[in-house]
Amino acid sequence: MGSPDRIPLSQLPRELRSAADILDREGKALQGVKYRTLYGAVLDGMIPAEQHGGRWYVQREDLPKIAQALGASGPATRGRPVREAA
Structure with missing residues (x-):
């Protein structure tokens, strides 16, 4: 059995649906996210993931970073977003 802190990518859509406490109202749009979308985001480097076996x-x-990468704003934060130097 795997680590409880590690989620298989195939289970991530279910985890995002049940993670209402980390997602705001805009994040509810992620409830319909599909595995193929997540897999593509992993391959594009938008979602941090590791491959084992x-x-x-x-x-x-x-999960909060993943939700943000997929378009949810996540919990409200104060201040302006920080831009990375070019």
């Missing part, structure tokens, strides 16, 4: 895994602690 041919399967992709994400860390539970990365």
Whole structure:
């Protein structure tokens, strides 16, 4: 059995649906996200993931980052977004 902190990519859509506490109202749009979308985001480097034994895994602690990468604003934050230097 895998680590409880590690989520198989195939289970991520279910985890995002049940993670209402980390997603605001805009994040509810992620409830319909499909595995293929997530897989593409992993390959594009938008979602942090690791491959073990041919399967992709994400860390539970990365759920807010994943939600943001997929278009949810996540919990409200104060201040302006920080831009990375070019």
